[in-house]
Amino acid sequence: MIETLYGEICARKEKPQEGSYTNYLFSQGLDKILKKVGEEATEVIIAAKNNQSELISETSDLIYHMLVLLVEQDVSLDEIKIELMKREGKLSKTKERKQIDDL
Structure with a gap:
C-alpha cells in the first residue's frame, strides 16, 4: 500500500493535476511540506x-x-528500506542513548 501511494505521489509530481492537494504541496515548496x-x-x-x-x-x-516529503527530496523507498535493513538485528544499549529529558 505504501509503495502504491508513493508511486501515485511521484506521478502527481511528474504530471500535476489541477485541484490536487498533493500538487498544492509541491507548488508551495519544501517549507510548506515540512510544516x-x-x-x-x-x-x-x-x-x-x-x-x-x-x-x-x-x-x-x-x-x-512523509511520503510527499520523500518525493520532494528525491528519496526513494528503496533507500529507506536499505537504511532500515542496515539497522536490522543491531542491539542498541539504552546507556548509549540520550535520555528523553535531554533531547
Whole structure:
C-alpha cells in the first residue's frame, strides 16, 4: 500500500493535476511540506493520548505527508528500506542513548 501511494505521489509530481492537494504541496515548496509533516507528527502525539481511531487517522496523515516529503527530496523507498535493513538485528544499549529529558 505504501509503495502504491508513493508511486501515485511521484506521478502527481511528474504530471500535476489541477485541484490536487498533493500538487498544492509541491507548488508551495519544501517549507510548506515540512510544516505539514510537523503538524501531523504533533497530531499523532495528541491522538495517541485520546483514542485509537484518531491515532489511526492522524498516523495515516503523517505517513502521507512523509511520503510527499520523500518525493520532494528525491528519496526513494528503496533507500529507506536499505537504511532500515542496515539497522536490522543491531542491539542498541539504552546507556548509549540520550535520555528523553535531554533531547
